[in-house]
Amino acid sequence: MVSDLPSAGDLLIRPLAYRDVEVVQQRLCHEGVHDQPFGLPFFGDGQMTSPLHLLQWLMGMSKQRIYVAERDNQLLGVVQVAPFNENRTTWQVQQLAAQEFTEVGTQLLRHCFSSIIEARTWMVEINIDRREALDLYRQNGFQPLAHLTYWQISADQLAALAEGTPCLPNLLKVTNADARLLHELDTMSMPALVRQVFNRHYRDFQINLLDWLHHHLAGWWQQVQVHRAYVFEPQRKVAIASYTLHASQDGHLPHWLDLTVHPAYTHLYPEILTHIAQLVQSYAAAPLLLSSTDYQGEREAYLESWAEPIRRSLMMSRSVWHKVREVRSPLPEGLTLSEVLQGLQTHRRPQPGQIHTKEGAQAYYHEPPPKKTSPPEAQS
Missing domain, CATH: 3.40.630.30 (Gcn5-related N-acetyltransferase (GNAT))
Structure with a gap:
C-alpha cells in the first residue's frame, strides 16, 4: 500500500x-x-x-x-x-x-x-x-497526558519485606465474572481526562480464549507465571485493589507488577507489596518492577522512601477530533446587527388579501395599484 x-x-x-x-x-x-x-x-x-x-x-x-x-x-x-x-x-x-x-x-x-x-x-x-x-x-x-515513574525493588528488599504479615482478609482470585468490579475500580482510580482517553469497558477486563492461549504461550516460552487477584470490600460490595503479577520463574527477566488501588484505600500499599514479596519468594531471585503516575501521589510518596526510580516516561495522547475554527462576523466596523437586519426588510409592507372578523364579515385589502404618471406633454 x-x-x-x-x-x-x-x-x-x-x-x-x-x-x-x-x-x-x-x-x-x-x-x-x-x-x-x-x-x-x-x-x-x-x-x-x-x-x-x-x-x-x-x-x-x-x-x-x-x-x-x-x-x-x-x-x-x-x-x-x-x-x-x-x-x-x-x-x-x-x-x-x-x-x-x-x-x-x-x-x-x-x-x-x-x-x-x-x-x-x-x-x-x-x-x-x-x-x-x-x-x-x-x-x-500529541499532547502530554500524565507522567510515569518506574520503580525497582531489589531481591534483597523483597526478602526483607516478605518477613511481614499482610492483612488482606478478602483477597480473591480474578475471573471473568469480576470484570464489572475491576472496571469500576479502574474508573475510580484515574482522573477524568485519562479515563476519557482510555475509554475502557468492562469487557476490557475479561480474557477470551484467544488471549488466554496467547498469554499462556508467551508465558511458557518466556518462563513467566501470572497471578491475578483483587481485594473485595463486602460492605460496599466493590473492589478496592487489584494486581497482576508476572513472576519470572528462572530469574532471566525481572518480576513485573501491575497494581491498581482505590484512592480512598491507599493504606493497602504496604499490605499488598508484602503479599507480593511473599509470592515471588517461590521463584528465582529477581527484582520487582512497578510504575506510578503523577496523579497517584500516595503511591509515589510510599515508594520514594525506599524504592529506586529507574525510568521516567511521558504519556501523550492525540485526538482525531479537531476544534472547528471560529469564523468572525464579516460586519464592517461601526455597523451593528440591528442595522444589518433593517437592510434585509422588504421595500413595501405586505398587506393581507383577506381578513375574517368575529361577525363573519370579510374585508378585502389589496395592494394599492401603482401610480400612473402622465406623459411629459400632459404635464406641461
Whole structure:
C-alpha cells in the first residue's frame, strides 16, 4: 500500500512481511533511531524458524499492526500499533524506529492515522530522555497526558519485606465474572481526562480464549507465571485493589507488577507489596518492577522512601477530533446587527388579501395599484 501523503522521494509504506523480520531486528532496531528500546515482543530473541515462533507471530498479528517504510527496496522505518481497549476506539503507538527519524517517522504515523479510521484517540508512552522522539510526537499533534515513574525493588528488599504479615482478609482470585468490579475500580482510580482517553469497558477486563492461549504461550516460552487477584470490600460490595503479577520463574527477566488501588484505600500499599514479596519468594531471585503516575501521589510518596526510580516516561495522547475554527462576523466596523437586519426588510409592507372578523364579515385589502404618471406633454 502506497501512502498518499506527501513525502520526500517515493516512500512506500506497506504492512510488515515475514521476510522483513530479520532486517527490522538487526538493522533498524539497533542502528536506527527509535522512540524507546525496540523489540518486537512476539518475535522472540531470534528468527522465527520454529513453528512455535510462527504461531506466536500469527496470534500477535491478530490485533497488532506493523507497517514498514521502504524506498528503493531498502527498509527505512517500522512502526507497531495496537488497539488499547476492546472497542478499538483508542490505539497505542507501541514502538517506532527509523533511520531518517523525523521524516520517515512522520510518514509512518500519518499513515496509521489515515488507514486506521476506527481510532478516535491515539496514545504513546515516551522516555523523557529521548528528546527527538518527544519532538516528533509533538509535531504530529500529541499532547502530554500524565507522567510515569518506574520503580525497582531489589531481591534483597523483597526478602526483607516478605518477613511481614499482610492483612488482606478478602483477597480473591480474578475471573471473568469480576470484570464489572475491576472496571469500576479502574474508573475510580484515574482522573477524568485519562479515563476519557482510555475509554475502557468492562469487557476490557475479561480474557477470551484467544488471549488466554496467547498469554499462556508467551508465558511458557518466556518462563513467566501470572497471578491475578483483587481485594473485595463486602460492605460496599466493590473492589478496592487489584494486581497482576508476572513472576519470572528462572530469574532471566525481572518480576513485573501491575497494581491498581482505590484512592480512598491507599493504606493497602504496604499490605499488598508484602503479599507480593511473599509470592515471588517461590521463584528465582529477581527484582520487582512497578510504575506510578503523577496523579497517584500516595503511591509515589510510599515508594520514594525506599524504592529506586529507574525510568521516567511521558504519556501523550492525540485526538482525531479537531476544534472547528471560529469564523468572525464579516460586519464592517461601526455597523451593528440591528442595522444589518433593517437592510434585509422588504421595500413595501405586505398587506393581507383577506381578513375574517368575529361577525363573519370579510374585508378585502389589496395592494394599492401603482401610480400612473402622465406623459411629459400632459404635464406641461
